[in-house]
Amino acid sequence: MSTATAVSPGVLERISRLETAGHPVLSVYFDLDPSRFPTPSTRETELSALLSSAGARDPDAEHVRDAVSTHPELARGARAVAIFSCAAAGVLEVLALPEPVEPLVVLDTVPWLEPLAAMVTSEDWGVAVLSRRTARLFRGGRQGLAEFATVRDEVHGRHAQGGWSQARFARGIEQQVAEHVRHAAELLLRAHRSRPFDQLAIVASDELWPVMRDSLHRDLRDRLAGTIERDLEHSSTQEIEAALAATIERSERDRERALIARLGDALATGGSAAAGLDEVLAMLEEERVEVLLLAEQADLKAGLCPRCGRLSAWDGGRCRFDEEPLNSVDAIEHVVALAAQRSVGVVVVRHERDALGEHDRVAALLRW
Numbered sequence: 001m002s003t004a005t006a007v008s009p010g011v012l013e014r015i016s017r018l019e020t021a022g023h024p025v026l027s028v029y030f031d032l033d034p035s036r037f038p039t040p041s042t043r044e045t046e047l048s049a050l051l052s053s054a055g056a057r058d059p060d061a062e063h064v065r066d067a068v069s070t071h072p073e074l075a076r077g078a079r080a081v082a083i084f085s086c087a088a089a090g091v092l093e094v095l096a097l098p099e100p101v102e103p104l105v106v107l108d109t110v111p112w113l114e115p116l117a118a119m120v121t122s123e124d125w126g127v128a129v130l131s132r133r134t135a136r137l138f139r140g141g142r143q144g145l146a147e148f149a150t151v152r153d154e155v156h157g158r159h160a161q162g163g164w165s166q167a168r169f170a171r172g173i174e175q176q177v178a179e180h181v182r183h184a185a186e187l188l189l190r191a192h193r194s195r196p197f198d199q200l201a202i203v204a205s206d207e208l209w210p211v212m213r214d215s216l217h218r219d220l221r222d223r224l225a226g227t228i229e230r231d232l233e234h235s236s237t238q239e240i241e242a243a244l245a246a247t248i249e250r251s252e253r254d255r256e257r258a259l260i261a262r263l264g265d266a267l268a269t270g271g272s273a274a275a276g277l278d279e280v281l282a283m284l285e286e287e288r289v290e291v292l293l294l295a296e297q298a299d300l301k302a303g304l305c306p307r308c309g310r311l312s313a314w315d316g317g318r319c320r321f322d323e324e325p326l327n328s329v330d331a332i333e334h335v336v337a338l339a340a341q342r343s344v345g346v347v348v349v350r351h352e353r354d355a356l357g358e359h360d361r362v363a364a365l366l367r368w
Contacts, residue, residue: 005095007119009146009237015084015093015111016150023088026060027112029104031080043068050105059087060107067094084111102194109183110149114139114191117148125248126197126223128184129240130204130212131233132177135184138240139191142248145237149187153180178211185215192220199225201247203232203240225251249351256352259293263363264355272366275359277331284338288366292339292346294332295353295361335362 005011018025030046037043047068051061063085071094078096085092093111099119106112123141134152138145153176191197200223204212209227216224226247232240266273272290274283283289339346349356356363 005097007095007097007099007116009120011095012113012116012120012147015095015113015116016147018084018086018091018093018111020086020089020091022109023086024107024109025091025111026064026083026085027104027106027108028064028083028085029080029101029115031100031103032078033100046103050103053105060085063087063092067092082116104194106190108187109153110151112149112190114148114194117146118195120146124195124198125225125244126188126192126200126220127240127244128188128200128202128204128212129232129235130181130184130202130208131231132208133180134233135180135187136233136240137184137187137191138237139195139197140241142245142252145241145244147237148191151180151184151187153183177208178215181208181211182215185212185217185220188220189217192217192223197223199223199248199251201226201228201244203228203230203243205229205231253351256347256349259291259347259365260349260352260355262365263293266365272368273364274366275363277335277360277362280335280362280364281338283364283366284335284342284344287342288368289339289342289344289364290367291365292335292344293356293363293365294336294346294348295356296348296350297353332362 028047028050030043030050031037032043037046044065047065051064064083067083067085068081079099080097080101082095082097082101083093095116097116097119101115104112104115117139121140121144123143124139125141125145127138127140127145129136129138134150136147137149137151138147140146188200197220200220202209202212202224204227206229209229213221228243228247230243232243235243263273263275265271267275274280274289280289280292284292336346353361
């Protein structure tokens with residue numbers, strides 16, 4: 001076994017197709033950070049706590065413990081481990097991961113792949129493709145989607161016979177369909193609570209959409225950007241991406257217009273906004289930035305002082321703070337890195353980028 005598996009859409013697809021004969025799957029993610037879990041005993045304690053929190057059944061719990069104990073090389077080079085166990089079907093999949101993950105254990109009818117999907121894509125659209133029997137859930141955006149759960153629930157087909165027995169049977173089918181849709185909504189909420197979706201799109205028929213709307217948690221309804229009436233149950237990921245393209249672009253345009261309008265109003269009235277590299281950097285250092293706005297393909301060079309570490313758009317050749325010679329750096333990369341350190345949201349402005357041209361192509365909306 002290699003010490004770390006490069007996570008890709010192919011890895012997600014392979015695990016999603018594990019044959020479990022309908023038995024529940026135990027999905028376990030745990031951390032290998034040596035500063036937190038430096039010894040085998042501390043890792044065993046972490047794993048035991050996770051399994052106990054999920055109420056994992058004994059066969060699957062032992063399956064997972066055996067996988068960890070028989071593969072001590074997992075702790076070398078890997079940052080985390082993902083294990084998928086279905087002892088009843090004789091299924092065990094172990095992945096040593098190159099990135100840390102939040103400790104998590106999930107017992108469900110499908111392998112829980114959302115933490116892996118978050119490694120494949122940096123974009124945070126949530127997408128649900130629903131049919132009467134299947135729900136396919138994705139994370140991603142305009143650069144691509146990663147499927148993190150495929151739910152196939154047993155729903156009986158419709159029949160043409162009439163009579164009271166048939167009416168009761170039909171009501172039972174609709175109850176099964178509603179339960180299937182609610183299950184998909186619960187999985188979306190679980191993914192959202194792990195790493196919040198920026199926006200949400202639902203692909204479903206008019207028949208299923210009212211059930212999904214009523215099943216969505218309020219936090220998800222607030223992020224709903226659009227619904228698409230299409231049958232994409234058996235479509236490729238690329239076909240689903242193409243069907244979503246117009247919805248994503250429309251949402252991006254609307255969001256950018258709102259942010260640019262808010263920025264203009266704040267700058268005109270001396271409100272909570274900053275424009276230009278120097279002002280934005282100062283606000284980032286004071287941790288006042290709520291949203292960082294960057295024009296797409298912005299190419300901005302600046303000077304970084306090797307002694308005090310400050311960045312400045314001033315091109316006089318010396319640091320204004322420390323009088324040291326400046327080294328040329330990519331200012332955009334520096335600003336984005338600083339925003340990431342402070343957990344600041346970054347919006348790449350594509351459709352309204354000319355509005356940032358007079359501000360060094362960088363601006364910020366402030367918390368205060």
